[in-house]
Amino acid sequence: MLTKQELEDFWAEANKIYLDHISIDCVVFGFHEGQMKVLMLKSNNEDAWYLPGGFVMKQEPIETAANRILKVRTGIDEIFLKQFHVFGDPDRSKIHNEMYKDMLPPENNFFGRRFISIGYYALVDFFNVTPTPDAFSEICTWRYLNELPKFQLDHEFIFRTALDTLRLQLNYQPIGYNLMPKEFTMPELQKLYETILDKKLDRRNFQRRMLGFGILNKLSQTRKGGAHKAPYLYSFDLENYQAALKEGLNSGW
Amino acid sequence: MLTKQELEDFWAEANKIYLDHISIDCVVFGFHEGQMKVLMLKSNNEDAWYLPGGFVMKQEPIETAANRILKVRTGIDEIFLKQFHVFGDPDRSKIHNEMYKDMLPPENNFFGRRFISIGYYALVDFFNVTPTPDAFSEICTWRYLNELPKFQLDHEFIFRTALDTLRLQLNYQPIGYNLMPKEFTMPELQKLYETILDKKLDRRNFQRRMLGFGILNKLSQTRKGGAHKAPYLYSFDLENYQAALKEGLNSGW
């Protein structure tokens, strides 16, 4: 819990460096070996969980701001990051206004203002991440998708929209470059897809389709050491992968 | 051209009622009988064209703001309107700052601030629209896509992104409800698609695919009066149409 003085200092500083009324909320999906989690923070003020977020500096591109915000929360750079929606209801920050109303009059409460929030979703390997709380949270941690706590504000809606968007975009967009090791097996990649979509896919059809995209290199080595038959290793063909990111995977009309 | 006093009044008022740093830019695509145009405004200050846009009032939802802005520019309500991207480069408003620098110091120049702009695209029948200039434009009019003037600011990029997004979304989303008359023929609907995509489609394949979506009712009447064979009339099955808008047209994984 912050003291009144600390809050005042934060707001005074925020007023100087950040754009008013604009915030960024990030839904960080973490993956590792068939698991999928979301990065969440627990308020140090009450029993409420929220998504990582922050503000845009006065002369900072929003893309840069999103990366900066995630850098301090996760410790990693160069995250796969995608803008997916803007959340702009006038009363979405009401709770913040309530929360701090005893400590500062609303006109000084930076948080209590109306914020228009730009939603990003991020995809990371959660083994690479060091979850780091901010000044307003006591906990920053991964949560399983099926064991999510109650969200603060409209963060439940933001999370849901991000997940829907991610699943939709899986149809037109390659995925996995930042989530898989350099070399990986087809079953491992399939597990990533199954985890995101929360459904089983057919091994053979998955492989055929994925190879059809032309974004994978089949290596001659196999993954030794595991139990059972050694699967072949693949790597992403980065050039084709990037092209597919731009052009999309299916043509349509 | 506005006087200095008029500008000052506008800015003073804008400061009172609008959220700082947030703007909305709308790419309004107009369709009618196989033609496709974009709504544009010509600055009364210089030979520069820009997209309809405006600001968000302090307690107004952004969706409402976008509708309000388009209402005054087009005269119509209930426009098909879709948020598609946020443009937030810090220097995207630079030109505005330049433009008015002789009339007001930058700190009073509402326009000269850094704006983060939420991009919407709209689809309308341009026969229903009365293009109406704003205080900063002498002309508000439709322009053909292949005869576009030079754009101000980053509006060329915004326009291009909107068009790309529209064409992409044509693959997963039904279209035409607000753009076609209540009853229309298959060739008329096809012409809409061809116009948007700027390419010819096969009559028979188009019909088969479109009917496959299950969003059309085939009526028993035909369109009499035209030359040549009378085509059947169709109407949208609004229930299935709405469902397809939500669910998407193709499944993917």
Add this chain to the structure above:
DNA sequence: AATTATTGGTGTAATTGGGACACAATTGTA
């Protein structure tokens, strides 16, 4: 060393969807 359990590699038949294509029907005009 043989057996078993488990997972990975691969092929094939049936179905579906899309693309290319041709001919018959209707209507106004010459």
Add this chain to the structure above:
DNA sequence: TACAATTGTGTCCCAATTACACCAATAATT
């Protein structure tokens, strides 16, 4: 009445998707 233009409709072919089954490799067990 012939013609031009346009619409309605069906079929063939290929590509993609689906469902499904058998063989191979490895480790643990016996």
